[in-house]
Amino acid sequence: MEAVNNFELSAMDRWEIGNSSPLIIAGPCSVETPQQLDETVRGLVANGVKVIRGGVWKPRTRPNSFEGVGHIALPWIKEIKEKYQVKFAIEVASPYHVEKAFEFGIDLFWIGARTSVNPFAVQEIADSLKGVDIPVLVKNPVNPDLALWIGALERINQAGIKKLGAIHRGFSNFNDQVYRNSPTWQIPLELKTRYPNLPILNDPSHICGRRDLLNSVAQMAMDLNFDGLIIESHVNPDQAWSDAAQQVTPEVLGKMIAGLHIRKVAIENPVFQSQLDQIREQIDQVDRELLEVISRRVRLVEKAGEYKKLNNVAIFQIERWKKVFESRPEWGKALQLNHEFVKELYQLIHTESIKKQEEIMEQKMSEEEK
Missing domain, CATH: 1.20.59.10 (Chorismate mutase)
Structure with a gap:
């Protein structure tokens, strides 16, 4: 675990994926069709979002659920990137995903909670990333295990990835009657305390599981000095093929972002x-x-x-x-x-x-x- 203290982490504003503070990454849970992607990104860009997220391969809890359209979405993404001059982030869960994403110029990867819980899977992805220079964000594991989260970050870092960050998406807790995944704020705060140069984004969509809670969790993340947010947005959320209840329209997202109160870190008075x-x-x-x-x-x-x-x-x-x-x-x-x-x-x-x-x-x- 000591090796993590030697992370050579880039500051978020040196990643060249947008200069906004906080950083906002937004887009649909799943890329469904070229039209859905185009309309959603057009709305997001109009509301100031410069980094888009979209699920291509979706790891699902149970079989026969919608698991993403797969690699056929990558040409659509490439076209959207060129059309709207945006950066694009996707989840990767295997070396194959990494290979195909590089082929179509994806700008940023994230490793999901169901993958970060498995050191073997993380190591395979890390090995496939050796020799490349791309920002990688690691979501916390499904279970509340800080050591496992740090271990996943270590594996990616040791593959040579310096533009490294974390995503707090909450933790599985069957007793929680409010959130889809309990925030358990003390765990990401402990990570931030140990490694203050490590950028940490908050994922209110997966914490909340429902759109009416998004604003309060996003504001809490800002109050706790998180570096940004990754939020799901869909041009028609109620018709989304996955996670409909937690997505918002680009217009609603724009208002939510505009209403966030960003507090000062330093005290001048x-x-x-x-x-x-x-x-x-x-x-x-x-x-x-x-x-x-x-x-x-x-x-x-x-x-x-x-x-x-x-x-x-x-x-x-x-x-x-x-x-x-x-x-x-x-x-x-x-x-x-x-x-x-x-x-x-x-x-x-x-x-x-x-x-x-x-x-x-x-x-x-x-x-x-x-």
Whole structure:
């Protein structure tokens, strides 16, 4: 994993695929027909989009779903690139895809979530990219695994790709009742913290799965200083052959982009900076107090573990856990804390509590064996 720290990453504005900030890549989930592609791109260009995305090969969850029209779309794309003077990005999932995309002058590749989860597939693509100079974006794996995401980026980088970036498209979570893929913002933020020179785009289309949520997720990405967005847009979204519910028309997309509030990264006002520093000092103090309280809880858990050990009682007590799991979110609600946040917090606390008590039980077994 250390090799990733030596990434020689180009800044996004040196990729020569558009000078807008944030970078917007938009286009249909799938390239369906020459007419659909032409009308969609014409609308996007009219709304300021200079980099188009379009699915040629579509990896689908179940068989017999529309899997893209395939390589027959590539001549249509080449013609559109020349007609509207735009750059074009497509997803590649095999060396064959890479070969055909190069043949028709595709400008940018992305590796999808179903591919980045498989190191063998990523390595095959990496090997096919050796000796070329093209921007490559890597979507996060389907499952929330930062190491796997970094590993995919490493493989592409080690193939000689320097114009490298990441796409945050959310993570599979069957418990999520709002999003198609949970944003789980802490994972891309951790990636951005570790590798600040790595451009990261947000994919609100695949996070949301429905168009009414797109604006809020796109704005959150901007608030978190993401480098851009990759969004699905179709001239007639309701008639799209794939992912109809999450696509918007070029006109709607243009209004959404125009309405995004792009915040400053640097603080220029010294008075504001001083006030912010004071608030941060208070946060630091609260964090110290919070950790002290957590430490006290851990000591109490260890004490409970010792008692269970002496009395030969099982670690996990389902009734006790149910009581904790039901009561703490209610306590948090009374303190104006988010219910889901408190629930997730206590799941982490419970995992650590079990771990501590397991250590105590293992120590007992070791002592008895002696």
